[in-house]
Amino acid sequence: MSTSVLTAVAWPYTNGPRHIGHVSGIGVPSDVFSRYHRMVGNKVLMVSGSDEHGTPIQVQAEKEGVSPRELVDRYHRVIAEDMRGLGVSYDLYTRTTTGNHYGVVQQIFLTLYRNGYIVPKTTTGAVSPSTGRTLPDRYVEGTCPICGSDGARGDQCDSCGNQLDAADLKNPVSRINGEIPEFVSTEHLFLDLPAFTDSLGSWLSTRTGWRSNVLNFTRNLVEDMRPRPITRDLDWGVPVPLEGWDKQSMKRLYVWFDAVIGYFSASVEWARRSGDPDAWRAWWNDPAAQSVYFMGKDNITFHAQIWPSLLMGHNGQGDLGGTPGPYGELNLPAEIASSEFLTMSGSKFSTSRGTVIYVNDFLREFGPDMLRYFISAAGPETQDVDFTWDEFVRRINFELVNEWGNLVNRAISLAAKNVGAVPVPRAPEAADEELKKSARAAFDTVGTHLRHSRFRAASQEAMRVVSAANKYLSEQEPWKRKDDPDRRDTILHTALQVVSDANTLLTPFLPHAAQQVHELLGGTGVWAAQPEMREVSDLDVADRSYPILTGEYTREQASWESKPIEVGRPLSKPKPIFAKLDPKLAETGPDWAPIRH
């Protein structure tokens, strides 16, 4: 039976190109997951986009001397290209500066407001005198009132580690332009999180199958929920659709509020572009649909606490009750698949320290599947993982190239040389049946791991089939069977069948290589479909266009089963699907990201 699966992928902040840490916990795992579900026959909707609002964008734009829109136009394209190159199969990768997103966000806001979950409050905050914009605490610098050290930030002092309030800093200065911030009282709208204490708490208590760290962390949060501001004094964001607020150029919805709604607005945009504007309902209104959210651990609070609260408030399911808005009752997250962090030589990726590896550099030199394999086999799934070139070279050369690449080359070369086509199997023996059986059984074990987002275990199980096939060939020695062509053909047929099965099992991880292997085995057409960049017109704003990622994944042939290979298909001597990495890479790193000693 086909299930509707929504793959909701965290929205990258549009302030620069992606590094491999960004995609290791989010892009690659979510894509492996989605590809698997499509192969099983489920209806997958995979959405994400660029998160483009907020103070950091504005600050950076000013630093670069461009408008915020120019900045995000540039990086949206760069990030989309990174994802395309990696083969992340979004049904829609869009952005938050679209007319559609603005409309959906405002509609959700209005429903929350009508249901009583949004309340005004007057607060005191730092404001830049020259621009009138909110100055977030971390952009205020001064002397720490506790330990007296200079250079403390408004949110926290790095010297003594205490949390601070920007208003308490001595000699506060804006880190953006050095001016002295004003502390003014200003009215803002708040999401009334305490009004979800009971509803969110009881919802969480019914969650099963979530990773325990996500559940524990969120339960902790629920114990102490305070109203959270959803507006800012800023002119870069979604306008507040309320009488009196909509005309103020310096009041906008706070970026986190509009960004999480992106999962839903992107689904709506996808539906509108598909020709059936209500098509999103299969994933959002049908309680049988599954929605799985992929993000880094720093984002758990937004996905397990705030986003469910927004949805409950919209649905009228919070402690204050209410009724759903025009979108009807929207599904809450079924699973929060949060990842840990990829570190670089023991510390966080850092642009300023030069410890960073950009996706586009990586793709240019190694192509997508080596990175995809490494992340799947050794990514930060349950704990932080340190990326080293040494480990990368080892995994790729010994596991991917030697075992899998060589098996493909070995089996097809043998068949091509001896038969020139997929040979006819004669009387199979026990060893043949056993190998084929274990390959067939792997569809269950690997599939179970993938459904539970256990990508390391899944790829390991798939590789087990590869090892078994190598061992089988060594034992059966088909190259010594010139005097018994029937037996030789049976062995070669078996080996090719298992290569085909292993290729299917590896397709979610290695979609590009899988396409090649499909063709080496004599197949034609699209085995694993890839996303494409498309330039589209904004659906609601005249004269505006932007690039999206989308794809026609229904035309791909890959399906999650052992398909009998077609006897008689011509085979020719293959070219290796992977080139081995130079071992020197392990010591020096590539010249665009050299290892520093």
Add this chain to the structure above:
RNA sequence: GGCGGUGUAGCUCAGUGGUAGAGCAAACGGCUCAUAAUCGUUGUGUCGUCGGUUCGAAUCCGGCCACCGCUACCA
């Protein structure tokens, strides 16, 4: 400070009560179809530390040590 995580073979890790595991690395041997690839054999550990529960603990409980993350106006 609070919350949480991690500490198992040289390396990367799996292993939630019943005689310590995998892959890689190392050593030796086989094979030579294949990208010097592949197959087989072999070793290795006070499972951070101290104590407790138990017939029995890497596995449960408590103390301690080391490293790390989060701590909400960060998007």
